Amino acid sequence: MSGLTRRRFISVMLSASGALVVGLRHAEAAALPNVPMDLLGEPLTSLGAFVRIERNNRVVIGARGCEIGQGVMTSLPMLIAEELDADWSRVRVEQLPYGYELGPDGPTNRYGPQGAGGSTSITDGWKDLRQAGAVARWLLVEAAAQHWQLPHERLDTEAGHVVHPDGTRLPYAELVERAAGILPPAEPVPLKKPDQFRVIGKPARTVDARAIVTGRATFGIDSYLGGALVAVMMRCPHLDGSVESVDDADTRKVQGVREVFVIDGPVPGSSFDTNLAAGVAVVADNTWAALKGRNALKVSWKPGPWAEESSARLEAQAAEALKGDGVVVRSDGDMAAARKTAKRTLEARYQVPFLAHATMEPPHALIKLEPDRALFIGALQNPDGASRVIADLTGLPREKIEIRMTRAGGGFGRRLENDYVAEAVMIAKKAGKPIKLFWTRDDDLAHDFYRPYGLHQLSATVDRRNQITGFAHLCAATSLNYRIARKKDRPPGAGCLEADDFPAGLVPNLDKRFFSLESGLPRGPWRAPLHTFHAFSVQSFIDELAIETKQDAVELRLKLLGEARELDYAGHGGPKFDTGRLAAVLTRCAEAIEWKRKRTDGRGVGIACHFTFGGYAAHAFEVSVEGRDLRIHRAICVVDVGRVVNPLGVDAMMVGGTIDGISTALNLAITLKDGQVQQSSFGDYPVGRMAQMPNEVEVIVLPSEREPSGAGEMGIPSVAPALANAIYAATTVRVRKLPILPELNRRL
Amino acid sequence: MPQANAKVDKEAAVPAAAPAPIELTINGETFRHTGAPDMPLLWYLRDVLRLTGSKFGCGVGQCGACTVHVGGKAQRSCLLPMSALSGQAVTTIEGLASGDDLHAVQQAWIEEDVPQCGYCQAGQIMATVDLLKRKAQPSDADIGQLTNLCRCGTYPRIRKAVKRAAQLLAEAKAAEAKAADPKARANDGKSSEATS
Numbered sequence: 019m020s021g022l023t024r025r026r027f028i029s030v031m032l033s034a035s036g037a038l039v040v041g042l043r044h045a046e047a048a049a050l051p052n053v054p055m056d057l058l059g060e061p062l063t064s065l066g067a068f069v070r071i072e073r074n075n076r077v078v079i080g081a082r083g084c085e086i087g088q089g090v091m092t093s094l095p096m097l098i099a100e101e102l103d104a105d106w107s108r109v110r111v112e113q114l115p116y117g118y119e120l121g122p123d124g125p126t127n128r129y130g131p132q133g134a135g136g137s138t139s140i141t142d143g144w145k146d147l148r149q150a151g152a153v154a155r156w157l158l159v160e161a162a163a164q165h166w167q168l169p170h171e172r173l174d175t176e177a178g179h180v181v182h183p184d185g186t187r188l189p190y191a192e193l194v195e196r197a198a199g200i201l202p203p204a205e206p207v208p209l210k211k212p213d214q215f216r217v218i219g220k221p222a223r224t225v226d227a228r229a230i231v232t233g234r235a236t237f238g239i240d241s242y243l244g245g246a247l248v249a250v251m252m253r254c255p256h257l258d259g260s261v262e263s264v265d266d267a268d269t270r271k272v273q274g275v276r277e278v279f280v281i282d283g284p285v286p287g288s289s290f291d292t293n294l295a296a297g298v299a300v301v302a303d304n305t306w307a308a309l310k311g312r313n314a315l316k317v318s319w320k321p322g323p324w325a326e327e328s329s330a331r332l333e334a335q336a337a338e339a340l341k342g343d344g345v346v347v348r349s350d351g352d353m354a355a356a357r358k359t360a361k362r363t364l365e366a367r368y369q370v371p372f373l374a375h376a377t378m379e380p381p382h383a384l385i386k387l388e389p390d391r392a393l394f395i396g397a398l399q400n401p402d403g404a405s406r407v408i409a410d411l412t413g414l415p416r417e418k419i420e421i422r423m424t425r426a427g428g429g430f431g432r433r434l435e436n437d438y439v440a441e442a443v444m445i446a447k448k449a450g451k452p453i454k455l456f457w458t459r460d461d462d463l464a465h466d467f468y469r470p471y472g473l474h475q476l477s478a479t480v481d482r483r484n485q486i487t488g489f490a491h492l493c494a495a496t497s498l499n500y501r502i503a504r505k506k507d508r509p510p511g512a513g514c515l516e517a518d519d520f521p522a523g524l525v526p527n528l529d530k531r532f533f534s535l536e537s538g539l540p541r542g543p544w545r546a547p548l549h550t551f552h553a554f555s556v557q558s559f560i561d562e563l564a565i566e567t568k569q570d571a572v573e574l575r576l577k578l579l580g581e582a583r584e585l586d587y588a589g590h591g592g593p594k595f596d597t598g599r600l601a602a603v604l605t606r607c608a609e610a611i612e613w614k615r616k617r618t619d620g621r622g623v624g625i626a627c628h629f630t631f632g633g634y635a636a637h638a639f640e641v642s643v644e645g646r647d648l649r650i651h652r653a654i655c656v657v658d659v660g661r662v663v664n665p666l667g668v669d670a671m672m673v674g675g676t677i678d679g680i681s682t683a684l685n686l687a688i689t690l691k692d693g694q695v696q697q698s699s700f701g702d703y704p705v706g707r708m709a710q711m712p713n714e715v716e717v718i719v720l721p722s723e724r725e726p727s728g729a730g731e732m733g734i735p736s737v738a739p740a741l742a743n744a745i746y747a748a749t750t751v752r753v754r755k756l757p758i759l760p761e762l763n764r765r766l
Numbered sequence: 767m768p769q770a771n772a773k774v775d776k777e778a779a780v781p782a783a784a785p786a787p788i789e790l791t792i793n794g795e796t797f798r799h800t801g802a803p804d805m806p807l808l809w810y811l812r813d814v815l816r817l818t819g820s821k822f823g824c825g826v827g828q829c830g831a832c833t834v835h836v837g838g839k840a841q842r843s844c845l846l847p848m849s850a851l852s853g854q855a856v857t858t859i860e861g862l863a864s865g866d867d868l869h870a871v872q873q874a875w876i877e878e879d880v881p882q883c884g885y886c887q888a889g890q891i892m893a894t895v896d897l898l899k900r901k902a903q904p905s906d907a908d909i910g911q912l913t914n915l916c917r918c919g920t921y922p923r924i925r926k927a928v929k930r931a932a933q934l935l936a937e938a939k940a941a942e943a944k945a946a947d948p949k950a951r952a953n954d955g956k957s958s959e960a961t962s
């Protein structure tokens with residue numbers, strides 16, 4: 019039997035301050051000498067966060083996730099508070115640091131999964147964090163059972179108290195000491211039934227809202243350390259270029275500038291596991307001195323291997339690539355035969371641009387290196403990766419690297435990469451001082467891991483009865499499989515095309531192929547990565563098919579989805595895709611926007627739906643175009659994300675996802691010329707402002723008893739196609755290239 | 767946490783041959799800046815005073831994350847050199863509440879649960895306080911004139927919060943007027959408390 023030598027069990031201790039600390043920890047069974055190995059039972063499924071109960075009966079819950087605005091600092095502790103039966107209004111939440119530990123069997127994380135990517139925080143926490151709360155509750159009840167000399171089963175709990183059958187209530191704090199002496203249960207504790215929930219499913223506001231609105235919340239950029247110098251980099255603007263010469267005479271004259279030195283970039287073609295670009299670091303006493311010093315630099319650059327690259331060339335490359343055979347991503351039936359027998363074959367091409375993440379808080383890193391240890395403080399999405407990068411560059415063992423996560427001013431995938439952490443370490447090593455690395459907005463826009471560029475060619479075969487008999491999706495793109503270390507583990511169209519996405523399994527003949535494009539621009543995951551990337555083409559094309567075949571666009575989608583059933587889905591968010599759940603959000607969305615009502619006032623309505631990472635979403639917009647102004651009169655977002663942990667949080671994610679989707683679809687593109695990114699500010703990368711946005715996003719969350727799916731990314735992929743479809747309905751201009759506004763203006 | 771001593775030496779940025787000191791008040795306290803006169807207020811607040819509520823988002827006046835009040839008016843502190851601030855009164859997000867009593871705009875922001883990542887929100891709040899001084903009951907179009915960026919897309923909730931704040935301020939004002947008017951107080955029977 020495996021796991022005999024090593025058990026996961028619950029650790030309980032009384033802290034110096036008299037607080038009960040309960041966690042689910044990894045440790046050697048031998049550490050509990052009184053417990054025979056066999057009684058420890060099966061290992062619990064996962065590790066958990068700490069619960070601390072203070073003498074004043076305040077419950078402190080550790081939040082393990084990376085808070086990037088998705089609300090995990092609120093929603094994950096809710097899961098623990100539910101099973102603990104804590105009084106949510108009196109819970110205090112504390113951010114936990116990165117929990118790397120080196121056990122006898124290798125590295126583990128004492129808090130379980132801590133990264134923020136793929137909308138998995140809630141699904142993970144649903145499995146293990148509730149158990150952490152349940153065990154803490156069990157111990158407290160057991161303590162009360164001993165105190166009252168009653169069987170455990172006769173006691174109940176409510177809002178931070180154990181309740182005697184006669185109604186007497188004992189605050190948890192009074193049971194702390196006794197509970198700390200009790201051995202935790204050997205088996206996982208049974209969890210509540212949904213009808214017993216008091217916290218899960220109830221709206222909870224952001225726990226640290228007060229700190230945020232008073233300016234006291236600490237983001238990465240707000241972290242300072244005694245003795246730390248501020249560093250800024252002037253990075254090579256040429257993709258994979260290098261530093262030719264540096265004249266730093268004027269820089270060194272700037273009051274407060276301490277050091278200027280070159281930082282090498284990664285070798286062209288090698289994987290991006292350290293920093294992103296070569297450049298010159300200016301190290302100074304404060305940010306302003308560093309910026310002034312950087313302004314005074316005179317650097318000449320060597321352009322590198324991509325000097326000729328431009329967006330125009332990439333577009334030509336994409337069109338050319340589609341003439342080839344590509345790599346088959348999924349193939350059902352015989353699409354070629356379907357083309358031959360079809361009454362009609364319809365075809366259209368759609369283009370999506372590179373995108374930058376443009377997190378409101380640009381990348382930032384605070385690092386202190388000592389001979390035998392390191393401390394990093396900052397905003398992360400992937401603390402595990404940060405720990406590895408620091409270990410690689412310093413040679414320190416990872417257990418000697420302390421990582422404290424702060425609140426992050428946005429993530430959207432940008433902080434899944436730790437290039438800025440690496441850069442800070444490289445600078446700190448050279449400077450021999452703790453370093454606070456600061457990136458400006460132009461740094462951020464010109465040096466990112468961009469959402470891929472792609473050209474989608476879609477075609478469909480239609481028979482005499484207007485049935486869709488075949489569907490082909492050819493995608494030429496710069497995939498994520500670019501200069502990453504574990505390339506061979508990934509499918510060729512990584513980040514661009516998913517084999518089982520709609521309408522796979524819903525048409526008899528399917529041909530999905532990927533055509534890889536060459537580009538020197540680094541790529542990475544961008545909120546709902548491949549879904550924002552391809553849903554625009556698929557859901558726009560379905561609209562075009564409906565119009566061409568004179569069918570209702572909602573009914574055509576429902577017809578394709580067919581009766582409710584589960585289809586296999588191999589990608590993230592699977593293993594199943596439920597056609598009925600997608601049909602349900604679409605139907606509800608159509609009702610909400612009054613899809614059937616004819617508009618006569620120049621307004622048009624568009625709709626789209628998509629399955630993302632286990633969640634189902636539909637969007638509908640009512641728009642008009644007056645002169646050159648696009649006005650969004652109504653915006654509706656309907657989702658099914660399984661059971662909702664925090665309704666206010668899910669609503670926030672859907673409002674935010676919809677607004678992000680509108681802003682991006684209307685305005686944003688990163689373009690290349692002469693091997694350089696052309697955008698450098700919010701002037702030429704115009705993230706949408708209030709005036710451009712609908713006054714309201716009407717969010718409808720379908721009630722569901724299913725396991726929660728997370729909510730951070732489902733609210734965006736169907737936005738761009740629903741908008742483009744609405745614009746067509748209002749103007750009969752079909753926008754097939756993002757961003758929408760420049761294209762619409764060109765065509766109007 | 768690495769939170770700095772909020773009050774570093776008030777004359778911290780003092781180089782040897784310092785230019786003429788610049789005196790200004792920040793959140794009611796007087797400070798003397800003897801460092802680089804071209805240093806933008808944003809960096810003085812953040813790096814020198816460790817008042818980090820005002821954020822950097824662009825450094826060129828496009829995003830509003832750095833919004834503070836100078837002489838009661840919203841200004842983007844990344845664009846304001848210290849040399850232009852001699853004798854001025856600056857209020858930052860940290861100075862908006864009076865003690866534990868939040869400003870109505872802050873209160874509305876919590877009640878509408880506006881923040882997502884929260885990074886832009888100090889600037890949004892400072893811009894809103896200014897807007898509500900000019901337009902006590904702002905229309906949708908007035909609110910649309912807020913140009914602060916929010917990358918997380920909190921605009922619809924900001925809209926609701928602005929309206930709620932306007933309401934809270936109007937109620938507070940009415941209560942204050944009532945409290946000041948002895949006749950109204952007599953009619954009321956119980957004294958109404960003004961929240962400011």
Ligand code: FES
Binds near residue numbers: 826828842
């Ligand atoms: S940082 Fe001042 S406006 Fe953006």
Ligand code: FES
Binds near residue numbers: 884887916
């Ligand atoms: S809340 Fe994140 S930028 Fe506004």
